[in-house]
Amino acid sequence: MCKRSRIIMAVLLVLLVAGMASAQGVRSTAPTEADNFIPSGTKIVENKITLRGYGSKFAGNAEWDDNMLVWRELEKRTNVRIEWETVVNTEARTKAQTLFAADDLPDLFLKNALNMSDVVKFSASGHLVDLKQYMDAGLMPNFKEAYDNDVNLRIALTTADGKIYTLPAYYPDDIDTTRRFMYVNETWLNRVGKRKPTTLTELYDVLKAFRDLDANGNGDPNDEYPIAFGNVNETEKTARALAGIDDIFGQPFNVINGQLTQMYTSDNMKEAWRFLAKLYAEKYLEPDLFTKTTTEFFARLANDQYGVTLLLPPADSSQFGILEPSFGILGKENVIWNWKVSPLLGVATFAITTKNPYPRETARWIDYLYGDDGSTLVRMGVEGDTYVTNADGSLSYSEKIKSDPQGVEFAMAKYSFWLQPNATPGRYTAKQTLPLFEGTLTPSAIPVFAPYNTKHAYSLPSLPADIERERTTLLGEINKYYSESRAAFMTGKLDIDKDWNIYVTTLKQLKVDRLQEIYRQAYAIVQDALK
Template sequence: MLHYREKGIVSLLKSTLVVCAMLSLTVACEDTAELPVRHSPLNDSSPYPSSLTYWVPMDTDAAVTLKSYGDMGLYKQLTKITGTQVTFLHPPIGAVPAQDQFHLMMASGELPDVIYTDWSKNSPDKAIQDGKILRLNEIIEKYAPNLSRLLNEKPYLRKELTSDEGNIYMFPSIGDDPQIFAYHGLMLRKDWLDKLHLKPPVTIDDWEKVLRAFRDGDPNGNGRKDEIPFFYRQTDMETSYPFIGAFGITTGFYQEDGLVKYGPAQPAFKTFLTLMNKWYAEGLIDRNYLTSDIKIRDGRMLDNQLGAVAGWAGSGLGAYMQAMKAKLPNFSLIGVPFPVLKEGGTPISLARPLIIGLGAAISAKTTHPERIAAWLDYGYGKDGSILYNFGVEGQSYTMKDGKPQYTDLILHNPAGLTISQALSSYSLQSSSGPFATDPDADKQWHADPEQADAMIKWSKADHSRALPNGLLNAGEQEQFASIMADLLTYKDEMVNKFIMGAEPLSAFDEYVRKLNKLGLHEVIRINQTAYDRYSRK
């Protein structure tokens, strides 16, 4: 994942102005230094609020067809059921990351009723201490029977959801089926493999052989050496477990036999960097990776130039297969297992099931949190599960033999939308939200044999070394964030220099010493202390 760092302290006035800009899509800001606090009016005949405000970044697939989540089939139907009018506040998609806009909103103190973000990166205990969001333990127990029942039936979910200080702070996005969380991995061109008489790679050596063949063998058949064997982006360093896991480490903090370690400081990381430096020098990975983005990646895939990439089963593999059917009938993209050093080994992955940190918190500024809790709880019940996973009956799904089935509007969209784009007009199933993912829904929209096969292969990795979310208490979170701001900046800079050859690999030991000077030993100690507490729960 990307690590966002807040730079400096912003003044209240500046924060307010930025928040005004963020809310401009849905709410007009007053010409004063303060925004009005939004409350939740009561309707005594209903357990739900009459209205609420909801801050949530919009999913990129949803943004293709929707201007606001208020236009989504799910929320239109939920309004009919609950009577709650929701004003969605989406941070503008643009140069300022949503995480930075979140920090500015929190600094302003003028908060909506519901705040949806990745709380594993945003110090929920401190937010509770600072009076920004509410502790939800008692509220969920009294006013959210569906989620409460789920947490009682599956105590491991409650443990995962509870912070180190004992706080439940959000209505979570839950997915505890292995095939659900293994939705991202390596994929490559099967038609190129067939043309060059190659088998899908298993080991790192196999990958090197395949990438060289993609570079030199003219698999796209245009007579030019314009193929990019593997499309690598800088952000892949945050999720490049597809290759780094072969070396028994990860790109961040993890635990091995109960000991917390930091992957980029391990000796094996030097071996990994040596490989990436070699692949970069030989043109096996994209040499323009520092400036590449998803638009460039998609364009090159659709121009028949990419041999392999790390991506999503739905919006990646499935979308590419769908888009290339008419353009290039022989186009074939398959998922492959994460590589290992020796055949028979098991790669390491940081992909983690259960609760991934994304969820909806209730603002401490709201006046009737119990009614908002009841509204958020709807997604965890039987009817709510169908609504959040499948959307609107008769439009995005129909009932068949007592079970919801996606319609052709979703699976074979007449307007040419990908499945994830079409589904995002009606439900949150293809993104995330405050509900529990239905494994059957997930399998339906990943129904192509290539997608199902890819997710099975991606799930075959060791996911046990990932650290749980919400380990650190408020004081530790603050100390951790302070140290990691400079440490990550230096780490990212040096990693790129090592890969691109601007810094020799002989400088790796000095790089590790600098990490320690920047506080690496201390953040490992912080995580170790927190992990030990978690293990004793």
């Protein structure tokens, strides 16, 4: 046999042995892509993979890089690395649109970089990956458990053809789905000689005393703000609650005689705005309500300048007590506490793009946040560093977090990405969220407000693309005029009695009744799902 023949025979023998080894289940030292994937457990791949992520980052959040504790730990546990491009949350969606237009997509979007209209649009154009295929294949067991047991998830996320293109910020417990409660400064009450108000007349009497009698006792009778519910939207939403206006699908709709009914032009709305106009005219509300910043609000809250509020000071709230919303504008029995919301605090908080070379690995990665260990990591951080486990099994933030002068949320913003929690994908139960309220009145407020809570806290179901576009367009035009009118009525530029009919007529011209028809379609989908 010649030398060349011997070489050929040697090569063939090597190939034959390799083939036999493969047939007997012996792996090569260099795993294939299929070999690298781990279909269950925390670790997702044998050899680390890197993904390109685009995130919407709240301004107070630390950078999403290797210095952030939670990202480091998540990479360590899953063996998946994410290299992030982050954009401040107020600009993230606009920038995301340019990425789609340029076909320069990341592997995934996280937090509120997209809204539901974007998801509908870009899934139809073939840019987003269907996640339900991975859920059905058993690769997303944590999310599937929640999905199978909560109709809100099914109606909000599932498209007409049975697919799922986005995942939510899911908070199933009452501690999180009642977003605001009312509190009154009891130190102020004692100082001005008043009791907690239980009627509208008593409320006005208390607010007048807070305004006029140096309620905070600092010698300046002009630095108190008797009532402050936050920004103008939060203030008006609370007034609507006291006037018996629900907030179904996030808009002023009530269920009346079984029919979803728009309340933009209702007598209830008229009375809610009359109430706000009185508060503003009497200087019970802040004069800069329409322009004040969140920073200014929290500074005044910490400086003991608020009498009635929806939020408590982050450091010391001992002077406040729970204020039951019994002083309804149209009577106690008509109050609808519309701050009770769907457990989907954010719907479009995560999506995988078709540019992603590892979609099933990414599906496994995000599913980890819907399990107990993953959601605890995101909300609490790492045990022994940012939190401790108590003897009864409950969790508490560590002293370095609780003692931070900025409060727990901003303290954790150095270690995790969950600042702006309604945009953070995952399943977060009272185990992970109650520690935020440790030592506050919030847990005790839940049963006080429960009798007033809305019975219609639904997620908006997925609508056909053309209907969703129409809904978004109408809602934008109507709410723009609505907000302008609200400001004019509150500040006295328009008279609530003389100019009300013009307001109603204009809303009819802006097709508020067509908007009602669209939302009735959504309500019908919900009712069918609940049967």
